[in-house]
Amino acid sequence: MSNRILLVEDDTTLSMIISETLQRDGFDVLTAGDGEEGLRKFTRYGVDLIIADVMMPRMDGFEMGRKIRQISQNVPLLFLTAKSEIDDIVEGFELGANDYLKKPFKMLELIVRIKALLRRNIRDEDNRFEIGNYTLNLSTQMLSHPDKGNIELSLIEAKLLKELIVNVGHTV
Template identity: 85%
Template sequence: MSNVNRTAVCTARILLVEDDSTLSMIISETLQRDGFEVETACNGVEGLQKFTKHGADLIVADVMMPRMDGFEMGRKIRQISRTVPLLFLTAKSGIDDIVEGFELGGN
């Protein structure tokens, strides 16, 4: 018989960076209901600060935000961590935007 504690739960920590407060609340509450720990930021500057201070297991970021857009935040995060998964939320669908997201390390 295994000595593994089957009641232990590993919760992924998600950093959600979204400037639309209503959308941020909906996404955050849905992820929390599914068992994730969610920290939110309302722009790229705040998102970068929170990642630097607290880290994250996954980053979900809007592309078009004030102060620092999601792509720029992603570039700066990639200088800190090459491995944290980074997903972008965007209404942009142009090939150049998609390529840019992947080139900077988006998943």
């Protein structure tokens, strides 16, 4: 099964070029022309990675990224943008971006970054466990809740909690 990528780009020519290149490289690509459409497609279809332009009509990439992070902390988010001021880059990373690629860029670099983000996300997900609104990251020994923040656990606490999560409904 190929990885599904959501490409949110308002430049239709660039969107078509990126989409076709990624499809030739074996990716399943959904496209959206603005942040509102991108958010709708993300919530409807689910994706393995999001590539988003920052400057778009109706809802910019940063606002879309903020809303996506409220839904999912795990999906990799890569911003493609002509905005290259350090403040823009910092804002992108602070709202939860995993990578930032400045336009113009080489397609090979985009593909390499996508593959690296997908590999990293698979490794991280092997060490993530969810129960209700809580997420346990065994690698960092951190228990997270969207409203209550993070709780740092000892190694024994993290391993014990993992066993309880994995065996919900069973005696441990």
